[in-house]
Amino acid sequence: MATAPQQPTDMASLNRAVAAWVADVAQLTLPQKIQWCDGSDAEFHMLERQLVAAAELIPLNQHTYPGCYLYRSDPADVARVEHLTYICTKDREDAGPNNPWMAPTQAHRQMDDLFRGCMRGRTLYVIPYCMGPIDSAYSRCGVEITDSAYVVLNMRLMTRMGRAALERINRDGAFVKGLHSIGDLNHERRFIMHFPEELSIKSFGSGYGGNALLGKKCHALRIASWQARTEGWLAEHMLIVGIENPQGEIHYIACAFPSACGKTNLSMLIPPASYRGWKVWTVGDDIAWLHPGKDGRLYAINPESGYFGVAPGTNQKTNRNAYETIRHNTIFTNVAVTADNQPWWEGLTEGKPVRDWQGRPYDPGNGPAAHPNSRFTVAASQNPSYSKAADAPGGVPISAIVFGGRRRTLAPLVYQARNWLHGVLIGAGVASETTAAATGAVGIVRRDPMAMKPFTGYNFADYWDHWIKVGARIKAPPQIFHVNWFRQSDAGKFLWPGYGENLRVLRWIIDRCKGTAHARETAIGLMPAPSDLDTAGLDITKDAIDELLAVHPDLWEEELTAVGAYFDEFKERLPQALKHELAEALQRVRSE
Numbered sequence: 001m002a003t004a005p006q007q008p009t010d011m012a013s014l015n016r017a018v019a020a021w022v023a024d025v026a027q028l029t030l031p032q033k034i035q036w037c038d039g040s041d042a043e044f045h046m047l048e049r050q051l052v053a054a055a056e057l058i059p060l061n062q063h064t065y066p067g068c069y070l071y072r073s074d075p076a077d078v079a080r081v082e083h084l085t086y087i088c089t090k091d092r093e094d095a096g097p098n099n100p101w102m103a104p105t106q107a108h109r110q111m112d113d114l115f116r117g118c119m120r121g122r123t124l125y126v127i128p129y130c131m132g133p134i135d136s137a138y139s140r141c142g143v144e145i146t147d148s149a150y151v152v153l154n155m156r157l158m159t160r161m162g163r164a165a166l167e168r169i170n171r172d173g174a175f176v177k178g179l180h181s182i183g184d185l186n187h188e189r190r191f192i193m194h195f196p197e198e199l200s201i202k203s204f205g206s207g208y209g210g211n212a213l214l215g216k217k218c219h220a221l222r223i224a225s226w227q228a229r230t231e232g233w234l235a236e237h238m239l240i241v242g243i244e245n246p247q248g249e250i251h252y253i254a255c256a257f258p259s260a261c262g263k264t265n266l267s268m269l270i271p272p273a274s275y276r277g278w279k280v281w282t283v284g285d286d287i288a289w290l291h292p293g294k295d296g297r298l299y300a301i302n303p304e305s306g307y308f309g310v311a312p313g314t315n316q317k318t319n320r321n322a323y324e325t326i327r328h329n330t331i332f333t334n335v336a337v338t339a340d341n342q343p344w345w346e347g348l349t350e351g352k353p354v355r356d357w358q359g360r361p362y363d364p365g366n367g368p369a370a371h372p373n374s375r376f377t378v379a380a381s382q383n384p385s386y387s388k389a390a391d392a393p394g395g396v397p398i399s400a401i402v403f404g405g406r407r408r409t410l411a412p413l414v415y416q417a418r419n420w421l422h423g424v425l426i427g428a429g430v431a432s433e434t435t436a437a438a439t440g441a442v443g444i445v446r447r448d449p450m451a452m453k454p455f456t457g458y459n460f461a462d463y464w465d466h467w468i469k470v471g472a473r474i475k476a477p478p479q480i481f482h483v484n485w486f487r488q489s490d491a492g493k494f495l496w497p498g499y500g501e502n503l504r505v506l507r508w509i510i511d512r513c514k515g516t517a518h519a520r521e522t523a524i525g526l527m528p529a530p531s532d533l534d535t536a537g538l539d540i541t542k543d544a545i546d547e548l549l550a551v552h553p554d555l556w557e558e559e560l561t562a563v564g565a566y567f568d569e570f571k572e573r574l575p576q577a578l579k580h581e582l583a584e585a586l587q588r589v590r591s592e
């Protein structure tokens with residue numbers, strides 16, 4: 001047999017099931033070499049040097065950006081590909097109308113044909129990783145096999161990976177299998193397949209973040225959402241942030257917004273000048289695993305240990321914490337560069353691009369200098385607002401869950417659900433304008449329930465049912481809210497200043513959880529009156545505030561009717577309780 005000799009390292013002998021799977025994969029893919037990744041600094045720097053020597057990684061200005069590198073992806077491989085991302089369950093109905101589906105036998109056959117011999121002349125890297133703190137009962141492990149050293153570097157920043165993870169896999173006796181190859185980057189031979197019943201993933205033909213860093217969206221959301229349903233918890237597309245008031249009291253909030261709608265910014269928010277004594281602590285910027293705790297509250301861990309954030313728009317004013325976080329030891333993907341070799345993207349106030357994200361001399365006629373979905377990958381521990389609680393095995397107690405989307409019209413700045421079930425309806429009804437994080441048209445309003453449309457590994461009807469059941473099991477559930485930072489005037493101007501000023505809205509949310517803030521009953525839920533929101537010192541007109549907090553019953557009737565039409569796609573699988581909740585919500589806006 002023409003398989004590569006397996007390195008007799010001690011890691012390879014640590015876990016038989018992992019070693020046997022690696023051997024099977026090597027037999028199929030025929031790599032030149034197998035490298036077990038131990039997660040050490042030495043290994044990381046060696047791979048960096050190799051990639052630099054191969055001109056795949058470009059060192060940036062090491063005086064101003066020490067330890068920073070630029071990676072330029074294939075220009076046709078810059079975002080997630082939702083139409084090529086499949087859930088492969090035995091029964092098609094289990095994947096639901098919300099997911100592309102393929103029968104597991106067919107998907108395996110098709111993928112194995114692509115993987116056959118695909119690593120000839122390449123190195124097969126074995127990456128054991130742990131999603132969540134190594135010693136947390138809530139964490140879950142996986143092993144990614146990949147032929148991309150760029151993926152190894154990113155996984156090292158984004159997850160707890162290497163020897164400690166493999167030792168935990170030994171203790172757990174279980175792991176998610178993720179097989180990845182960049183293949184030939186031909187988009188006609190690109191598929192991201194998930195087999196939730198087998199806890200496995202096969203991804204071929206893309207080197208882009210969400211398609212290739214299998215611990216992230218593939219494992220921590222699609223596979224984990226399935227695991228979470230069978231085990232009684234929730235895997236969600238949510239940031240986790242701790243807000244500390246001047247009295248030293250910290251409230252943790254989990255917020256679900258679609259990709260590229262400001263989760264990273266909100267998780268690292270800088271309080272406005274008038275909020276002296278307030279502090280913001282980042283627990284996570286993208287994914288939350290939520291578990292009912294023994295005390296009747298919901299506890300969250302961030303399964304990741306790094307940020308894969310959107311670069312454009314990041315600057316001293318919009319997100320000073322991120323700006324400082326990414327000044328060293330950061331991998332930039334698809335940004336532009338300045339004459340003195342510093343990274344550059346739209347929204348940076350200093351410097352000028354001389355080369356665009358494809359490495360061409362910058363010409364505004366070619367579009368933006370940095371790709372709109374250009375990214376930074378960086379260890380979370382570099383963030384000045386990093387919360388020590390991010391490493392707490394038991395997670396942090398969640399006071400509020402906040403849903404949101406990018407809506408020019410309709411959705412007000414903030415409103416609160418009457419109760420958990422109403423909150424599930426609000427989450428299930430979320431719609432948002434599409435962004436550059438996925439291929440396809442940008443700016444189209446689409447249904448994105450709980451910001452999980454591209455990430456739920458099973459039928460949404462069963463997912464909503466699971467949400468309802470989890471709520472019923474917790475004695476002191478978080479309060480549920482909806483926010484919209486993106487309301488615009490008829491003239492197309494943002495009505496709300498956003499960024500740090502969003503703390504004013506979070507403050508009302510926390511005070512609602514504490515029972516100290518006033519709210520008025522409206523047809524869509526509980527809302528602050530203009531005087532309930534702290535707008536002191538804000539440069540905003542009364543008309544803008546009124547519009548931000550206005551409810552237009554006729555438009556809401558249309559919206560809820562559209563939600564009903566969307567729910568109809570799920571036929572008899574839709575939970576009765578949700579149907580009933582929607583009927584009541586419609587009733588309320590009709591009787592306004």
Ligand code: SAT
Pocket residue numbers: 080208209210211216217259260308437438
């Ligand atoms: O899917 S990624 O993780 O690459 C980024 C995102 O879309 O949230």
Ligand code: MN
Pocket residue numbers: 237258259260286
């Ligand atoms: Mn995301």
